Amino acid sequence: MPDELRVVVVDDHSIFRSGLRADLDGVSIVDEADDVASAVARIERHQPDVVLLDVHLPGGDDPSVPGGEEVLRRAVPLAPETRFLALSVSDAAEDVVRVIRAGARGYITKGTSGAEVSHAVHRVAEGDAVFSPRLAGFVLDAFGAVAGETAEATDELDRLSVREQEVMRLIARGYAYKEVASELFISPKTVETHMSAVLRKLQLSSRHELTVWATERRLL
Template structure:
């Protein structure tokens, strides 16, 4: 299974990890019918064991959790990822503190959204993460840039890399790197999803990248988003 595997024909299997049972039950009831909750965990240790056992596609993960060695959500990712290589992690937290955002992103989270999001928004974000997108609440963009060590301005090397891409490919690259799905990019640029796919393939080839996740990291490092 690859990062870009779409989950459109069957419910997306997820695990909810949060130490507040009332939040877990509320989130479970608010998720749409395209999401199937396999299980819930309340601590670092429970989460690592459950994710390894159930192998969900996406884990909806709180940042601050009891148990383990005190590393919270970031520790869950580091400990569970080796045993669940096809599982992706979406942080879902009340916190928008820079240190929390940076911690889970560096641990390997594919997204970070705040708990002010609705059930529909969480469901949509989970599906986007499952399809290989990186999803972040807009106000967290600066922290995400910091997490990838972005530097101000475009360097000469970056300019040279961008020159490899056509104007249209650059447009597609920025939208894809921001986490938009192919259909969303197509609608924004008034082209077909198939054309978007062709442009993405060309961008990855020209930049010598292998996935949309790598493209997002590449763009973040160069402060192109």
């Protein structure tokens, strides 16, 4: 059996943290935190696989910056292998855009079921970008709005073969390698090969950067 994912839960409501402990499957909650400072310290100490992070968290240095965003800006450099999944009651455009740009791999709302949160944690750990279904379309629109006018992408796309473009779009939408393989009737190993070529040709370093690149060019 594979090892359980190691998770740190960051939320200032103890009842909500207790609920997550009861509902999450296939994970080990190694610690909890309820403000910015304790979150950063515990993330650095444990180097978890995933952090479930409340967006509006107390204890930040700047009242104009959501506490979750501050945690991301301070903790991401300290735990480079850790993935961050925002979990919030808010579905405001500003909140979503700010935490994703700060380094979160996904954003789900607190109305999400325990089973769905567990699934999202595992997908984020695998490198996918995950959003609540009702936020997915909005997220793409929001990133497009932030980026301004659609960038000219013809020259960049010309670097990719037709198959690489197909793989690029699916990966940027958050598909796992196995899902892309099933969709395109190729092997996961072939998907991995195409993905490496896409990142090299576009001079990107991660799936997260690819998602941002494709979103800003409205290629999804």
